[in-house]
Amino acid sequence: MAKEDSFGKRAAEEAARRNNKNKKIDNTPRNTGMYVGAGDVPGPSATYSSSEVYPNLQAAPRKTAQKIIGETPSSEYINLVSPDEETNIRNRAAAAAAAAASGSGGFTVNYGNMLNALKRLAAMQQNQINTSAGSLSALLASQSNPYMGMEVTRTAPDQGLQQLLQSQGVDTSPLSQFASALNAQNTGQADAYRNLVGQMSGMYDASRLGQQQDVEANRIDMLNALQGNVLGTGTALIGKKNVDRNAIVNMLLSAMNNRRA
C-alpha cells in the first residue's frame, strides 16, 4: 500500500490558494517508487490520484524530467560530464566505430595527431642537437695552436771582433773557441725554451682533441636521451587515461612555432 503523500497535498492547496485555476494540472500517473524510468505504472496501488499530482520534478524519471524542462532526452550525458570528456567520449565512440568498420582498431584520431606532432618535434630537436654539436666541433677545429711555429731567438757571436783580430795579426782561435762555448750555452737555453713551447703545444692539442671527443660523446648522449624521452612520452600518451591533451597539443604547437621562427 502506497504511503500517503502529505507534502503533495499541501502543494496542491497552495496552488489553489493562489487562484491558479488556469494552470493545467498534469494528471499523468507517476511512479514514485524505486523504479526509475518511463513506462507503465506497475499497479493501481502505486499511482496517485489527480488531486495529488504536483508540478515538480522530484523523483520523476530522467527522460520525463528532461521533457518537462525542455531538454533533448537523446543526450545521455548532458550536464553530467565536462565538455572535454564529452568530446573524448564522442571521439572514442567514433574511433571505435571506424575501427570496427575497418578492422584495424588502435588509436583515436586525437592520439594519432599528437603522436605525429611528437615525431615531428623530435625530428626538429634532433636536427638542433646535431647542428649545435657540429658548430662547436667546427669552432674547435678552427682554433690554431698558438705555440706552433714559435721561433726561438738565439744569440750569434759577433763576427766583427774576429775581423778586428785578423786585421791586427792576432790569432782568432781562442776567440773562436770562446764563441763556440757561448754558442753552445745559448743553444742549450734555446732548446730548453723550445722544449717548454713544445710541451705547451702538446697540451693544447690534447685539450682540444679531448674537447672534440666530449662534444661527440655529448651529442650521442643527447640523441639517446631524446629518443628515450620520445618513446617514453609516446608510450605515456598511449597508455595514460587522465591526460590534459589540450595542454599537450597547445605546447607542441607553441614549440613548433617558436622553432620555425
Add this chain to the structure above:
Amino acid sequence: MAFDYTAFNQGKRAAYGTYGAKAAQNAYAQFLSQQRGARKKFDLQQQQEKQTPQIIGSYTKRGLAGPGVKSGIFNKGMTDFAQQNLQAFNELQGTQNDEINQLKFEQAQNQAELDQQIAALEAQKQQNISKAAATLLAFKPFLK
C-alpha cells in the same frame, strides 16, 4: 621556449676584450724591449769602437804592436779584449732574447686562454641547447 644567448655573448665579448688588452700590452712590451736592447747594443758598440784604438795605441807605445811586430802580450791582450766584448755583447743579446721569448710565450698563453674560454662558453651553450632539445620533461607535468 626561445633560448637566451645574451649571457654567452656577453661572456665572449668580455673574453675578447680582456685578450685584446693583454695582446696590446704584450706588443708594446716587446717593442720597448727591442728598443731598449737596440740602444744598449749601440752603446756597447760605441764603447768598443772607442776602446779599440786606445788599447792598440797603448801596446804600440810600448813597442809591442805595429807593422812587423809580433808580441804574445799584444795577442793575449787583444784576445782578452775581444772576449770581454763578446761576452758583454752575448749577455746583452741574451737578456733581450729572453725578454722577447718570454713576451712571445705570454702572448701564446693569452691566445690559448682565450681559445679555452671561447670553447667553454660555446660548449656550455651547446649543452644547454641540447638538453633543452633532448629533454621532453615538459610533457610529464601533463601526464597523470
